[in-house]
Amino acid sequence: MIGIDIGGANLKVVDDAGVHIHYCPLWQGAPLADLLEPYAGPAAVVMSGELADCFASKIEGIRWIVDAVHAVIPGAAFYGTDAAFHTRPVPDLAAANWLASADYLREEYADAVLLDVGSTTADVIPLNRFESLKGLTDTRRLQKHYLVYTGMLRTNVATLLSSVTLDGTVTPVSTEYFAASADAHLVLGHITPEDYTCPAPDNGEKTPDAALRRLARVVCADIDEIGKDGALQIARQFWQTQRTLITRAVGRALFQSDADRVITAGIGADLFARELDGVTLNRELGVFSDALPAYAVREVALRQHACD
Numbered sequence: 001m002i003g004i005d006i007g008g009a010n011l012k013v014v015d016d017a018g019v020h021i022h023y024c025p026l027w028q029g030a031p032l033a034d035l036l037e038p039y040a041g042p043a044a045v046v047m048s049g050e051l052a053d054c055f056a057s058k059i060e061g062i063r064w065i066v067d068a069v070h071a072v073i074p075g076a077a078f079y080g081t082d083a084a085f086h087t088r089p090v091p092d093l094a095a096a097n098w099l100a101s102a103d104y105l106r107e108e109y110a111d112a113v114l115l116d117v118g119s120t121t122a123d124v125i126p127l128n129r130f131e132s133l134k135g136l137t138d139t140r141r142l143q144k145h146y147l148v149y150t151g152m153l154r155t156n157v158a159t160l161l162s163s164v165t166l167d168g169t170v171t172p173v174s175t176e177y178f179a180a181s182a183d184a185h186l187v188l189g190h191i192t193p194e195d196y197t198c199p200a201p202d203n204g205e206k207t208p209d210a211a212l213r214r215l216a217r218v219v220c221a222d223i224d225e226i227g228k229d230g231a232l233q234i235a236r237q238f239w240q241t242q243r244t245l246i247t248r249a250v251g252r253a254l255f256q257s258d259a260d261r262v263i264t265a266g267i268g269a270d271l272f273a274r275e276l277d278g279v280t281l282n283r284e285l286g287v288f289s290d291a292l293p294a295y296a297v298r299e300v301a302l303r304q305h306a307c308d
Helices: 032-036 058-072 097-105 127-133 138-144 181-187 208-217 223-257 269-276 282-307
Strands: 002-006 010-015 018-023 043-047 077-079 112-117 122-126 163-166 169-172 261-265
Touching: 002 058, 002 282, 010 032, 010 282, 018 282, 032 058, 043 058, 043 097, 043 282, 077 097, 077 282, 097 112, 097 122, 097 127, 097 282, 112 127, 112 223, 112 269, 122 127, 122 223, 163 223, 181 208, 181 223, 208 223, 223 269, 261 269, 261 282, 269 282
Parallel strands: 002 043, 043 077, 112 261
Antiparallel strands: 002 010, 010 018, 112 122, 163 169
């Protein structure tokens, strides 16, 4: 059994050999079927890539993804927001990857809120509310603060900052896509260059110096105008804003669910475990924590198969 998580930007596959992550931008016509070709055997699949703007509607995206997977793995089953598996494209398949994670973890961690911080988004999931989580769309999750649309790599810095303070002067920012969250986290030491798996905004190098140059562009400057310290100020203020946004959502979920603790997963697991005094699933799941929905949907499918 293999587990597959098909996002708009990344394809994650979990099998007995480990975790395989492929950059797979569906909106750019990424060859999903070709990328899946090396993986054989029964498959359990979750998706969120149906929201990519190359599709006119979510159901169109669901149909395309189901067809692409079935072209390579004809017997693949898809997990939906109804917590059931399907073999046909149905609306329930839209953005069900977070629920698969909840389904897998809800018994062992019933006293916890799960925070899964990935490249693009943060999922905030009260695991003791599983029945009420079923059927939630991403729109409803945004409204409930269960989905925070900012992540460790692909967030445009200007989406969270309208201005920055540079040496005491409030400075409006450009809304161009000059720098990404990956640039801020790289120069702050939160990620390594190897973790920077998406293209840089300028398709340039993924080094601290290149990231500082991109951050300077956020205020329409070169690095020799504001210096490395100025670029670092932008990175720190972005991180402060992003941290506040995510930790407030977690705090709300803890309060509303009466959960006692936070567990973290994804590329931001260690960082946010420190911020929230939480426990990272990296210790229990190792590399599988970085592809939690893919791992979880496989485990849920195996659990259901064992019960049949």
